[in-house]
Amino acid sequence: MGDDTTTGVRIGAVDPPPCKRPLEAIERDGEWIVREYYRRTDDPGDGVFTFGTYDSRIDAMREGQRVLKRRRHPCLLRWDTERSVGGLYWNPAFEALTVEYSDLLQSWVVTPKDDHFVFQASDSTDGAYQLGKLVLEQYDFKTVEFYTRDGELETKREHRFLRHDITKSGVRFKRGQLPASVERPAPPPEAAQQSGSESGDEADQGATKIMNTLASVIPDITKLEALYLEGSVYRYRTPWDGGWAQILILNPEQQDHRTLKHVFGDAIGAWRKLADHENVATIHETGGEPATWVVFDVSDTPIAELQERTSTRERVRLLSGLGSAVTAAQQRGIYRTDLEPDRISVDTTADSGVDQGGLRRERSDTGLSPSVSGLGLHRRMSEAADRYDASRYMAPEQLRQEATPTTPVYRLGAVAYWLLTGTEPYHRRQDFTTAIREGDLTPPHELAQLPSAVSDCVGKAMHSDPNARHRTGAKFVKALARALDVNA
Secondary structure (H helix, E strand, O other): OOOOOOOOOEEEOOOOOOOOOOOEEEOOOOHHHHHHHOOOOOOOHOOEEEOOOEEOOHHHHHHHHHHHHHOOOOEEEEEEEEEEEEEEEHHHHEEEEEEEEOOOOOOEEEOOOOOOOOOEEEHHHHHHHHEEEEEHHHHHOOOOEEEOOOOOOEEEOOHHHHHOOOOOOOOOOOOOOOOHHHHEOOOOOHHHHHHHHHHHHHHHEEEEEEEEHHOOOOOOOOOOOOEEEEOOOEEEEEEEEEEEEEEEEEEEOOOOOHHHHHHHHHHHHHHHOOOOOOOOOOEEEOOOOOOOEEEOOOOEEEEOOOOOOOOOOHHHHHHHHHHHHHHHHHOOOOOOOOOOOOHHEOOOOOOOEEOOOOEEEEOOOOOOEEEEEOOHHHHHHHHOOOOOOOOOOOOOHHOOOOOOOOHHOOOOOOHHHHHHHHOOOOOOOOHHHHHHHHHHOOOOOHOOOOOOOHHHHHHHOOOOHHHHOOOOHHHHHHHHHHHOOOOO
């Protein structure tokens, strides 16, 4: 991009950012690998940076998305097979380019949308059009939008991954096997090291500030381990009573935000109404001053680690516990449960269970007991902060920031879909919010060896019409157990 190869083109004096390849998460020999995207046309001498190897796809995707943002890669491909892409996720910083006329520079410019960095400038519309396509392909932006001199959108061009609809069922890649010799660890470049160091310093300072705040009101806290430091709610882990507990705390920079503190407190109040339920995480301590926080019990194993290691009968038992918690929430008017795998952990040692009313019952013979945390806290906080983060587990009405009495049933149905198929709902659709609105769900029996009656049952729970769903989580699980011919 440093050559004047296009007539009427002026190259800016500022060096462009590093040009990095997309990332990919792909399974090999029973393990999931996160690495740079490998093209058959790449020079093997360039190497392919590998960022890690993981036991499960979910762990690989989590790390892949962290690398995506931290190192500014444009997008992440999730492969279902060696030749079939199942998901495509874009870094927000690479969502769109614009080609428009700048009155200030008196020329046509190519810039990221909502950013002022000028990749290229041209005196002519034709030159700017060609440069826009060049930057789109070279930097792997998702789209480039071309505007008229009056500021009207004229046309738009998409990345080749989108033009060829690579996540569509049946689309196959003709790609060669990646030679092991070209894979190598990826030490961060100098800029990434500096950025990572600064980010680490900020995290350390934030943890120290939170540690001092919590230690002043909770003597039991001796150290903190950061788990998630984004958005309005930070998550930490801390030793507690010989085991571990987790802490959710309002972002230190937002502690003076009265609305967020109020919403946080209301969400904890709703959680407390269910905290004595066997399948809801127990709250140890909570407070509103000098910071807004909650300390709660966490079972030993994330449910994602068990998804592939449980029998159908055990999965139904897990869903039975979750259905009981959902039903209890519905009975108390709590409809924003935010149920999804990241909010569920499993006690693999206690042989406990619950009846359909949410009370303790005879011990289960499975040894697996699910526990839900948050109870809508994250969704309420993101809405209050005007961060409408979409999720493939959201009900259609939640896309409008609404909730109904059967919204928790929909989310339970989405978790059941994932637990039974190993695949997130709407996994074949990049534009999954449109699919959610339209109810365009791939039936579970097309993804796994399941009876078609299971698809009917899950489809009813995830119906786009709230009135067409099962009335409670418990009724859904009972119907699902009948479809699977398993005792709930």
